[in-house]
Amino acid sequence: MATKRTTxxxxxxxAPAESAACQPCGGSGTVAVTVRVGRKRRPVGQQDGLCLNCFGSGTNPDS
Known part of the structure; x- marks a missing residue:
């Protein structure tokens, strides 16, 4: 029989400390990406894209 540990x-x-929000996306995990169309590649609008700094987590990877 094994001895009991008392301590x-x-x-x-x-516990992890509260991490800061990602700078490029502001903590949302998405950034606006310009959509370009046509032969001259003119911008027509924007769509949501994944933040490549934090990979969509919204937290600062350097903290």
Whole structure:
């Protein structure tokens, strides 16, 4: 029979701190991408695209 442990281990991973919002997307995870059409590639509008800085998570990857 194994002996009982009477002391507890401290947590190995502390709770993550609140991370800052991503700069390019402002925390939304999407950015506006210009849509171009025609032979001269004129801009006609914008559509939502995935933020390549945070890959859609909305948090700053450097913090």
């Amino acid at each position: 507890t281990k401290p947590p190995t991973n502390p």
